[in-house]
Amino acid sequence: MNARAARTLAAAGALIVSLAGAAAAHAQPGRVALVIANDEGHAEDVKLHFAESDADHLARVLTQLGGFEPDSTFVLRGRSVADVRRALGDVGRRLREAPGEPLLFVYYSGHADAEGLHIGRESLSLVELKAAVLALPAAARVVVVDACQAGAITRLKGGHAATPFAVAPEEAPRGLAILASSGDAELAQESDDIGSSFFTHYLLLGLQGAADDNRDGDVSLGEAFDFASRRTLAATMGSAAGPQHPMYRLDLRGQKELVLTRPGLAGSGFGRLALDEPGWFFVRRAGDAGVMEVVSGGREQIALEPGRYEVASRLPDRLQVAEVDIRSDAAASLAAAPSRRVAFGRVVRKGGGVRPLSFGLAALAGARSDVADLGAAWTGAVAARVDAPAASFELRVGADRAELPASSAIGAPSVATTAAFASLAALRAKDLRYVTVAAGLEAGVVRFSERFASDTTARASLGATVGPTALVELPLGPRFCLRADAALPVYLLRERQSGGGDEVHARFAGRVSAGAGVYF
């Protein structure tokens, strides 16, 4: 055994040990899984972000909900082709030791092409993979490939585009099922919003209970693939890379359905969330970037790892967010969880595709400090804002009016100065528990109009402004908010000099305002 192989097996062993502590109570000894993932591909492949984390997630679901014992679940992340070949040998030995009619589950997530898997800089041909799987001593074999052009593996002896998938309930399932995340000329896509590849995300969601169409507490291979393929196609329909059509090849026979997971069974270590209200839900675990999107008819249950979850429900006129504690082997009801309406801007910043942008309008009134010794001003403005996940942009248009009183001692006239301004602010917002704070930079133009008491005409002059700005916003439900703004603009103005002539000066000022806003 060379050093690399030793490291591989050590790593696999470490994962097995880590999973062992969380072994499900309903482990089925005859189940063996090989989970392979590699974020890296060939030199020309773009590095993936979620392939290896998807593999970890799948391994947890298989061991907790699928009855795969931890020491029979081999996980290879970022390993070589040689490591995969060795792992296939280990899997074979485990299968030979397994009682009854063992089930083999092989999963690959990473880059691929129509010829083979890109495991790092090396390739493992689809022909070799399929032959190796068929050579393993299992009664039933399930191969899942989540990769670009994965459909090619289903075409090694002909495949089918995904249609409703069912296994005839005849006898114990035997044979080979191949599930591919994409067509043989398609790209398999990842999403930052869900923190996963589309196909694996929906496959996992299905395995966790969302695919349990007949509500019997078990998720069969057919239910899982049917759910994952439908949701993957729907989610990628409008994507830049185009729709992704999962494919399968099925050579299974048997009286019973091939059950992959049992999310409804107690003792798994997972908790259950009952989506006992119909709706469109986005489920996010506290601290996780990814979001699970579930459409519920009101009777769905999904198995979740213990933790605190935020469940956002997108309703026609608002967003409702509930926080739910999921405890091990306990069920929690969404309907019973306290919920609150949430401002659209906050939802946008959380990401997850619940809402890509939100728009708002606000009316503000406030004051500005003295500029050019012409006096402090009352100010009024309207602001139109677009909130995106990473930043907000606000167009502000307003006017202010300052009055420099006459000086009777020297005969200086009073000066009324009206300033009309328009600015664009780029803001980075942070949502705190009760308020949203934002800070950024504002730049714009200003038109001063000076009217002297001693003269009937007004002098108009243009200037530029730039400076930091900040705001605090108190949401009042999803549509309304109160807000307070502050800014420290620098005015760049061409000014008359007391000795004659003009010069451009920078004038520092402060502005505060408060008002109310509405979101769309």
Next chain:
Amino acid sequence: MAVAGCGNALVPGDVVRAPIFSVAGVTSPAPAPGEALRVAALWVDPLGSLDDRPWPLGVAVDAAGSFQLDLAAAPPAELIRNLPSSMDPNTTVASFAFAELVAFDDRDGDGTFSVGPIADGSLIESPDVYRGTSAAHALFYVAQPDTAASIPELDAVIALPPGYHLAEVTCDPTAMRGRFEEAMAGAQDRIPLVPDAKSLPESRGCLRSHVPTPAP
């Protein structure tokens, strides 16, 4: 920066309030302790038809008798006298304003030296008390220079470029007429104080009783 170059230049407040003309001088003697002595420009109509009017507020005289009257703007339009052409009454040949420098005891503390209508004899409104007039200088504001030599006694001043000008007065006491020429730059005014009076003395007629006649 490019935007900041468009339109007119903004006139900052400090420029609005910067004096464009100053008259400095002393009273003789210095005010008595506790006396609220001020000096004001009292704008009078050399044609003798408009009421006298102080503008701006009077400036305080310090204990040593020094004062400086600062002016930050042109006089109000109603203080400026337009001289019509004798050939065409609708044509203005010159526009100017004329002021005496008057010292007064500001007994009501409002800073203003108020004078009644000319028709009533330009009486000083109580409780302020007239304390003197500069016999040597008068203040002019030229809005439109007189290029037609309309008023020979004033032309040396009102033909000057637009703006304030301090004029030196040469008074002929026998004729009660004054002749006005531009004072030297930096000239210091001197106001001799007189005993308290409630009406302007006859001597100021040297400055104002002259009724100029537009040139034919």
